[in-house]
Amino acid sequence: MSRSSTNDPDGSPARSHTLAAIVSIGDELTLGQSLDTNSRWLAQRLVERGIVPMEHLTLPDDLAGITAALQRLADDHDLILCTGGLGPTADDLTRQALAQASGDVLIEDAVSLEQIRTWFAGRGRAMPALNAVQALRPSRGSAIPNEQGTAPGIAAHISSAAGDGADCFCMPGPPREMMAMFDSHLAGLLRPPAGRTVLTRSLHTMGLGESEIAARLGDLMRRDASPLVGTTASWGMVSVRIRYEGPGPAQEAQRAIRAVEQRVRESVGQWIICEQEASLAAAAVDALRRASQTLTVVESCTAGLLGSLISEIPGASDVFAGGWITYSNRLKHSQVGVPEELLAAHGAVSAQTAAAMARGGLERGGADHCLAITGIAGPSGGSEEKPVGTVYIAHGNRHPQGQHALIDVRRFQMAGDRESIRQWSARSALAILWYALAGRADTPLLRQTVRELH
Amino acid sequence: MSRSSTNDPDGSPARSHTLAAIVSIGDELTLGQSLDTNSRWLAQRLVERGIVPMEHLTLPDDLAGITAALQRLADDHDLILCTGGLGPTADDLTRQALAQASGDVLIEDAVSLEQIRTWFAGRGRAMPALNAVQALRPSRGSAIPNEQGTAPGIAAHISSAAGDGADCFCMPGPPREMMAMFDSHLAGLLRPPAGRTVLTRSLHTMGLGESEIAARLGDLMRRDASPLVGTTASWGMVSVRIRYEGPGPAQEAQRAIRAVEQRVRESVGQWIICEQEASLAAAAVDALRRASQTLTVVESCTAGLLGSLISEIPGASDVFAGGWITYSNRLKHSQVGVPEELLAAHGAVSAQTAAAMARGGLERGGADHCLAITGIAGPSGGSEEKPVGTVYIAHGNRHPQGQHALIDVRRFQMAGDRESIRQWSARSALAILWYALAGRADTPLLRQTVRELH
Numbered sequence: 001m002s003r004s005s006t007n008d009p010d011g012s013p014a015r016s017h018t019l020a021a022i023v024s025i026g027d028e029l030t031l032g033q034s035l036d037t038n039s040r041w042l043a044q045r046l047v048e049r050g051i052v053p054m055e056h057l058t059l060p061d062d063l064a065g066i067t068a069a070l071q072r073l074a075d076d077h078d079l080i081l082c083t084g085g086l087g088p089t090a091d092d093l094t095r096q097a098l099a100q101a102s103g104d105v106l107i108e109d110a111v112s113l114e115q116i117r118t119w120f121a122g123r124g125r126a127m128p129a130l131n132a133v134q135a136l137r138p139s140r141g142s143a144i145p146n147e148q149g150t151a152p153g154i155a156a157h158i159s160s161a162a163g164d165g166a167d168c169f170c171m172p173g174p175p176r177e178m179m180a181m182f183d184s185h186l187a188g189l190l191r192p193p194a195g196r197t198v199l200t201r202s203l204h205t206m207g208l209g210e211s212e213i214a215a216r217l218g219d220l221m222r223r224d225a226s227p228l229v230g231t232t233a234s235w236g237m238v239s240v241r242i243r244y245e246g247p248g249p250a251q252e253a254q255r256a257i258r259a260v261e262q263r264v265r266e267s268v269g270q271w272i273i274c275e276q277e278a279s280l281a282a283a284a285v286d287a288l289r290r291a292s293q294t295l296t297v298v299e300s301c302t303a304g305l306l307g308s309l310i311s312e313i314p315g316a317s318d319v320f321a322g323g324w325i326t327y328s329n330r331l332k333h334s335q336v337g338v339p340e341e342l343l344a345a346h347g348a349v350s351a352q353t354a355a356a357m358a359r360g361g362l363e364r365g366g367a368d369h370c371l372a373i374t375g376i377a378g379p380s381g382g383s384e385e386k387p388v389g390t391v392y393i394a395h396g397n398r399h400p401q402g403q404h405a406l407i408d409v410r411r412f413q414m415a416g417d418r419e420s421i422r423q424w425s426a427r428s429a430l431a432i433l434w435y436a437l438a439g440r441a442d443t444p445l446l447r448q449t450v451r452e453l454h
Numbered sequence: 455m456s457r458s459s460t461n462d463p464d465g466s467p468a469r470s471h472t473l474a475a476i477v478s479i480g481d482e483l484t485l486g487q488s489l490d491t492n493s494r495w496l497a498q499r500l501v502e503r504g505i506v507p508m509e510h511l512t513l514p515d516d517l518a519g520i521t522a523a524l525q526r527l528a529d530d531h532d533l534i535l536c537t538g539g540l541g542p543t544a545d546d547l548t549r550q551a552l553a554q555a556s557g558d559v560l561i562e563d564a565v566s567l568e569q570i571r572t573w574f575a576g577r578g579r580a581m582p583a584l585n586a587v588q589a590l591r592p593s594r595g596s597a598i599p600n601e602q603g604t605a606p607g608i609a610a611h612i613s614s615a616a617g618d619g620a621d622c623f624c625m626p627g628p629p630r631e632m633m634a635m636f637d638s639h640l641a642g643l644l645r646p647p648a649g650r651t652v653l654t655r656s657l658h659t660m661g662l663g664e665s666e667i668a669a670r671l672g673d674l675m676r677r678d679a680s681p682l683v684g685t686t687a688s689w690g691m692v693s694v695r696i697r698y699e700g701p702g703p704a705q706e707a708q709r710a711i712r713a714v715e716q717r718v719r720e721s722v723g724q725w726i727i728c729e730q731e732a733s734l735a736a737a738a739v740d741a742l743r744r745a746s747q748t749l750t751v752v753e754s755c756t757a758g759l760l761g762s763l764i765s766e767i768p769g770a771s772d773v774f775a776g777g778w779i780t781y782s783n784r785l786k787h788s789q790v791g792v793p794e795e796l797l798a799a800h801g802a803v804s805a806q807t808a809a810a811m812a813r814g815g816l817e818r819g820g821a822d823h824c825l826a827i828t829g830i831a832g833p834s835g836g837s838e839e840k841p842v843g844t845v846y847i848a849h850g851n852r853h854p855q856g857q858h859a860l861i862d863v864r865r866f867q868m869a870g871d872r873e874s875i876r877q878w879s880a881r882s883a884l885a886i887l888w889y890a891l892a893g894r895a896d897t898p899l900l901r902q903t904v905r906e907l908h
Contacts, residue, residue: 028686030507033656033695036490039512043486052791053484054519058493058510061684065508067649087639089668090677091684126664174687176870202487211582223544230515232482233628241487297779301756303765304751307758307779314833314872316757322781324789325751325761331776331819335789365785370593379768416630418768 010033015164016193016356017079020046022056023069025084026173030060030271034273036297038178044277045182047200049192050123051079052245061085066097073165074101074158079190084173086151088130094170095136095154102156102168104138112143112152115427119150142185144169144185148177155189179264195251199227203241205271206280206431207445214236216267220260227260235424236431237273237280240264270443272436280430281309287437288319288369293399295433297323298336298349298357300374301391306426321367326357349374351392355407355454358396362405370396371429371438374415377421389414391425395432395441408432469618470647471533474500476510477523479538479548480627484514492537492632496598498731499636501654503646506699514718515539520551528555528612528620533644538627540605542585548624549590549608556610556622558592566597566606573604598623598639602631609643621724651707653681655696655715660734660885663898667692674714678865681714687880690736690800690885690900694718724897727888734884735763735770741891742773742823747853749887750819751777752790752811754802754828757846760880770877775821780811790814803828809861809908814850814860823890824850825883829868831875844866845879849886849895862886866901 022042028034036058043053054077059066066085073080085094099106113135120127129367137143137154151172159165169186171178205213209428210233214221218239220229227244242260244253274283288295297306303325310320326332329343337360338353346352354374361370375391382388394409412428414421428445435443444451476496482488490512497507498892508531513520520539527534539548553560567589574581575755590610591597597608605626613619625632659667664687668675672693674683681698696714698707702723728737753761757779764774780786783797791814792807800806808828815824829845836842848863866882868875881897889897897907 026686027682027697028685028693028695029494029503030497030510031654031695031697032494032499032507033654033693034686034688035494036510040483040486040489045486047485053486054514056484056490056512058541060508088665089675089685091675128669130665130668152601178873200487211542211584214584221543223547224696228481228545230481231543232480232488232490239480239482239487241485243481243742297758299761300776301765301769302762303774303776304753304758304761304763304779305765307753307781308762308876309758311755311757311759311779311781312873312876317781320757322754322757322779322785322789324778325758325765325776327761327765327771327776328773331750331887334820335776335778335818340905349657359540364789366788417633418639419766420630422762422766 004075013076014191015190017051017167018193018196019077020051020053020079020081021073021077023073023080023082024056024058025061025082026065026257027060027091029058029084029130036176038173041175041179042081042182045187047198049190050196051190051192051200052198061091061093063093063097066093067100070097070158070168072099074160076161077166078164081167082156082168083178086134086153086170086172088134098141098154098156098168098170099138102138102141102158104140106136107139109135109137109152110379112137112407115145115152116150122203123291134210144181146172146177146181147184149174150179151177153181153185154342171402172180183318196247197244197250198245199250199253201257201265202276203240203261203272204274204280205240205268206236206427207443208238208268208271209446210238213240213268213277217264227256229260229264235420235427239428240252240268273431279313280427280434282313284430284434285310285313285316285319285399287434291437293368294319294321295371296321296361296367298361298370298372299323300324300327301377302422302426303327305422306371306373306429309426309430321365323361323365332357336364349376349386349390349392351409351411351452354392354394355409357406358394362396362398368398369433371433372396373425373429375421375425377418379418389421391421391430393425393429395436397436408436408441409444409452409454410448411450413449414447468645469532470645471505471621472647472650473531474505474507474533475527475531476507477527477534477536478510478512479515479536481515481545481717482758483512483538490631492627495629495633496535496537496636498897500643501652502648504652504777505645505646506652510864511584511873515545515547517547517551520547521554524555524612524652526621526814528614529616531616531620533621534612536622536624537632538626540588540607540626542588542604551622552595552608552610552622553592556592556595558594559591560590563589563591563597563606566591569599569606570604571638574699591709598635600626600631600635601638602634603611603628607635607639607835650701653698653704653707653711655711657694657715657718657726658728658734659692659722660881661725662722663691663900664692667722671718674717674729681710683714683718689874689881691881694722695715728887733767734881734888736767738771738888739767740772740883741888745891747822748773748775748778749823749825750815750821751843752774752815752824752826753779754781754786754811755778755831756827756876756880757781759876760825760827762882763880763884775819777815777819790818803830803840803846805863805865805906808846808848809863812848812861813859816850816852820853823887825887826850827879827883829875829879831872833872843875845875846850847879847883847886849860849890851890862890862895863906864899865904865907867894867903868901
């Protein structure tokens with residue numbers, strides 16, 4: 001294990017944090033009643049710092065189980081990040097487990113107790129007796145302040161017969177409290193490895209399937225290559241991940257990643273829409289902003305999902321004016337002017353209706369672009385001619401090269417359940433807009449079967 | 455360990471599946487590039503069957519690591535469900551790890567190979583050479599058909615020196631393929647314990663904070679109680695979970711759960727909106743359907759999120775007509791008729807604007823109810839008078855007891871980041887509608903600071 005130059009308080013050289021485990025604690029997680037999003041967030045923060053998350057573990061509220069897991073993890077890892085189980089109620093057992101795993105006893109931390117009292121006082125309440133337990137910590141450990149709630153974090157070292165043991169940091173489970181604690185207090189306590197670099201780069205494509213991307217990447221995806229290249233697919237988007245892990249300095253890692261990225265771009269560059277953490281919606285908002293253009297949406301089967309993805313992006317209001325959720329035919333007619341005869345002749349799920357929705361949105365919303373979606377998300381509503389998964393997406397552009405608005409209508413045959421069809425549809429609409437703004441409106445998308453220009 | 459009456463193919467009594475581990479495999483998961491949702495889904499399916507998920511584990515694409523983890527898990531569990539790592543590329547290592555962990559070799563499964571060829575032929579393509587590797591399975595294991603993709607699943611037994619070992623089922627990582635394979639082929643292979651019952655019940659409340667719920671539940675939440683009662687909080691909703699785990703028959707478990715549920719309802723029943731898997735949106739859609747009434751929405755800061763939550767529910771179109779995403783002031787005025795003077799005098803985030811949005815939505819949409827949301831989701835846009843998190847939610851009801859539409863406007867001070875404020879706002883709007891339909895419109899919600907009737 002590499003050693004950094006920082007020292008422990010007792011003067012011995014402090015080991016760097018190289019191999020991490022992330023532990024989430026709570027019955028509601030193991031039983032599937034809640035979805036764990038903390039582990040992913042923490043993993044990203046560790047990777048950014050060159051620390052490799054080797055394992056995520058989710059455990060129930062069981063004292064013996066948590067204690068045993070912490071001891072096992074201390075054998076193979078030098079850093080353990082825990083979330084959950086620090087609440088005031090009887091099912092919160094992380095404090096005791098950490099004390100047992102580190103061979104220590106719990107004592108009351110006077111500073112923590114005062115902080116908890118102050119937290120309640122700030123809300124006009126006396127501290128309930130129940131909450132005093134949150135001020136406990138192992139005697140050789142230390143408390144980590146929580147500005148967002150009543151549960152202080154805890155830091156302690158767990159020894160291991162197999163090696164140097166692990167530094168363990170326990171944080172509260174609510175994501176908001178966990179994130180604030182990590183950013184304000186914990187990030188500074190981590191010791192990324194000095195002699196070892198981990199660097200990743202993600203490039204997100206839309207248009208080709210995963211196997212087509214893999215075929216184009218060829219040897220770049222060999223398992224013994226360095227940097228390693230992998231792919232993952234999600235609702236029409238295929239992400240290419242490049243990962244360097246080795247003894248070289250950061251400069252060398254960056255050079256190696258850049259060289260592979262160059263080769264990835266040569267193979268599949270024309271389908272790359274966004275990078276790293278940026279979402280497709282962020283890329284679309286960014287492209288609109290650079291073009292000084294604006295957008296409205298008219299949504300039927302997605303019914304707000306597209307607008308929601310766009311408005312997740314801070315500052316989206318610069319380019320996104322809003323739109324219409326025309327779930328019923330009545331609103332399609334009364335609010336964006338789709339002719340009743342057209343709805344009667346072609347149906348709500350048709351190229352004609354999609355085009356009329358986009359045209360109506362352009363006319364009434366006054367934006368430069370309008371994306372319209374109408375389709376059959378299922379589970380019912382399909383027919384032989386238009387099975388579940390039939391989706392029409394129209395992109396209206398008020399200011400193309402010519403003088404008239406151009407409407408690009410595409411038919412898709414999406415697969416999967418209601419949720420997949422809706423998510424894939426909203427993402428395809430964003431990709432159509434992005435390609436149009438990039439001057440490559442004729443790029444076909446995955447699952448697209450027909451394209452017409454009106 | 456309890457034994458069921460079914461027999462293994464070789465005639466020995468087949469052990470039942472009691473303690474399960476769920477394993478997710480992929481660098482993109484451990485590195486935080488993708489969010490694992492499979493584990494939660496599988497945990498729910500196991501719990502429904504009385505099998506307890508004791509641990510979720512997420513591992514990188516590393517052969518030795520996966521192999522060692524499978525062997526360790528076979529010591530303490532009798533069932534292991536794996537997802538991921540069955541693709542055709544070099545970073546897909548689950549097949550080899552399973553063979554090594556079960557002391558076996560990989561052979562080609564002729565039926566699987568034919569199914570993969572057929573899958574490609576159905577899409578007008580020859581099978582790429584790369585995909586032949588997906589037909590491999592351990593020689594003593596068996597293949598599980600995949601109707602949704604090219605990766606067959608694998609079943610194999612992993613022995614353990616510490617006990618009887620574990621049955622291991624490996625499924626592909628894409629959620630759609632995994633879910634279809636589980637439901638069609640795997641569920642029937644599970645052997646829930648005959649002499650041991652696990653039963654859970656979840657009741658979801660909106661209106662009180664988690665500590666208030668806990669205080670009202672009192673002794674019911676004792677850690678040594680059976681059934682066990684726990685709580686979790688998410689965006690304003692506090693869920694109460696009741697869990698029975700014991701040797702009794704299903705009847706006794708149900709009786710025990712019902713008795714505790716009765717006491718939970720006596721303590722916090724007036725805040726319970728929905729149960730089990732039902733979402734708040736499903737409860738609202740259901741309440742509208744029972745009242746034969748309809749809904750539109752007018753969304754500013756949530757910009758489609760509320761419509762999206764409602765339209766996630768299959769059949770929502772019976773009661774949900776759609777609405778407007780009035781992200782810009784211009785659309786607030788032009789599309790739902792909020793007077794420009796009113797916007798100028800009070801601002802877009804005000805009780806007056808929220809009320810006008812709801813009134814305009816009622817008038818133009820023709821539905822019985824209209825929910826309007828306007829607020830400051832941040833990170834920027836806050837002021838001293840109206841900090842980030844200030845949200846107004848208006849509920850317009852066309853047909854209250856009197857003759858005139860009634861508009862109920864509430865001010866909230868939400869906490870957290872942009873995503874929290876948006877999610878909490880959309881859920882609060884649904885709760886306001888639900889309480890109104892239940893005849894208890896005056897129920898205050900968490901974070902609500904002011905209520906006015908217009």
